[in-house]
Amino acid sequence: MKRIIITLTGLLLTGAAQAQMGIRVGANAATVSAKTDDEFQHAEADSRLGYQVGVFYQQKLTKRISLVPEVQFSRQRTRLRIEESGIADGGYEANYRLRLSYLNVPVLARASFGRFYVEAGPQVGLLLAAHEKGNATYGTIAGTHEAYFNRPATDGYHKLDVGLCSGAGVQLPAGFGLSVRSYTGLRSITDKPQNVNYYGKLRNQVVQASLSYQFSSL
Template structure:
């Protein structure tokens, strides 16, 4: 993973007529999908960061990005109503094909969990006691694996230096890391994120 994180600065150093820096930001519609109850819902968050588009041949480019991405889900039932927020540093490495102003993109994404928090109304009593619910906020990094691997696919328009795009990121690995003896808490959670973004490229096309 460390070697992959070093890839983006190396490519940025190759800023020539064949490549362009860019800044991007946008909205996330995220959920944790898996063997979980139906009360989990998509929640709107955000992402922001850098991109570098390096032209390979003809309409084909390589586009690595380095993004801060807030993801997670909303859990809502008759008893609980809270948000799970997962803060990631993500590195998509995308193949991009452009035809006129239209482009499509796809490839893998590697993510590192920075921090995680549950906040809202949830069960606060200890196991084996009478169920009690209350408003609370707690760090939950230990409930999730530090690494996340996703596959990404998207499309968009290039209008001069401005990119308008949409993308879907499908988590491949189970990020749940809650452990107990019986294993009944293995919810097999996967990140699912729809992204809409605006980017501005710098330099010559």
């Protein structure tokens, strides 16, 4: 994974004869899809706003088709609610904000039609940090107990995320551009118990809107 990131970063920095370097910044709405085989567990998530910033280059392969690798920092936020009703002496409920920071490397194939384009391709993400903030309620024989937490949680999530991107955009005058992009994770970001007692699978889902600027051809 590290070798892939280093190699692609080197390509972005050195460029190629027919490549156009660019920068990309914008906002995202991130959530997670939750799935569990435990009938006593339930989880749901709401999207929250985050941001991303990255560098890319567009390498033309034909008149219409280009390859667009990118290295991107993405800050993703979501709110999770988890309920557990299978505990013998009481229930469990957690409501918390999850913040994830990724170094993402999408490699997209782009088809251009005049100023408009569509693009799609795979993305690999390296988790840099995770943080959880919220509260949990535990049911016991002696009654209920509520606990507040505000903690780093990087060790509770997989370091590697893999998924697919698709999007569309328009090239504006003076090198600027606007684009929207969606990302769907193909693997769970955690498949082991977290600090919040959820044993199911969580997959990233992100929608991005970005403003880009491309420099003149090298």
